[in-house]
Amino acid sequence: MPSNKKRGAPVRAKATKADKRTLPDIVPFGFPKNREDWLETAVTMVLPFIRQAASWAGVESQLTSPPKISCSWLPGRATSALSSSDYNEASNSYEIVISPLLGKGWKGGEDYTQAVLAHICHELIHCIVGPDKGHRGEFPKVATMIGLEAPYRHVAFTEGLRQQMHEQIVVRIGEYPHTSIHPVKKSGGNRQRKWVCDNCGKIIRCAGDLKALHQCEDGSTAPFVLAN
Ligand SMILES: [Zn+2]
Ligand SMILES: [Zn+2]
Structure with a gap:
């Protein structure tokens, strides 16, 4: 109302x-x-x-x-x-x-x-x-x-x-032909995850898997690892 x-x-x-x-x-x-x-x-x-x-x-x-x-x-x-x-x-x-x-x-x-x-x-x-x-x-x-x-x-x-x-x-x-809809909070699947470069510590947030190697500022390449 x-x-x-x-x-x-x-x-x-x-x-x-x-x-x-x-x-x-x-x-x-x-x-x-x-x-x-x-x-x-x-x-x-x-x-x-x-x-x-x-x-x-x-x-x-x-x-x-x-x-x-x-x-x-x-x-x-x-x-x-x-x-x-x-x-x-x-x-x-x-x-x-x-x-x-x-x-x-x-x-x-x-x-x-x-x-x-x-x-x-x-x-x-x-x-x-x-x-x-x-x-x-x-x-x-x-x-x-x-x-x-x-x-x-x-x-x-x-x-x-x-x-x-x-x-x-x-x-x-008759009775109202509808079943109650309760909105479902979307969580888990869409949640952003924190990835940290193994070498320089650069942080990136993304929901999916981060498999590409990172090009650090010192010229080296390193993988991202999940921080949380
Ligand atoms: Zn009213
Ligand atoms: Zn790096």
Whole structure:
């Protein structure tokens, strides 16, 4: 989720009315074919929820077209960030990105599908209230209405919304078809090694084997030996 620049006390929303509301029931066009299709279908199904909630909250939607969504590392965010939304002026649309960390086997919890849906709701609210509004002002008004829990840096559903998401979305489109990807730190194979000339002590660093003889300044030739 995008960084919350404003620090201080989190915005505490009042008790949610979401459980008493009936949100629009959107039937999917078909069972998603793959991960990207699942994400797009989820956005299509969730967006009317958020639009309805915004209207109940008296918030005017800034969204002109449905946001695009993809599974990717987040542009300009920390590796640990799980979702983001950015306005793309060139295409006049929002781009929601869900981190590849979120998926089956995700370390943050078993219910990765609910987590992805919660992040989609969170980012859709950002898209609806407009860019650069953060988690204050209109954001909590809409979030409270659908049943997202405060503080909003932690993306979580109230039990009522979790149940509703399960019955209206997960049952129909299945679990999010993606397995968590954990970036592997490259080490060992690419590590630079230190070679020292046996004769003059000249140091060279390279990852591979240094088999060529070295021409020292005194005119002699000598092999490099591995220093570490
Ligand atoms: Zn956010
Ligand atoms: Zn030398």
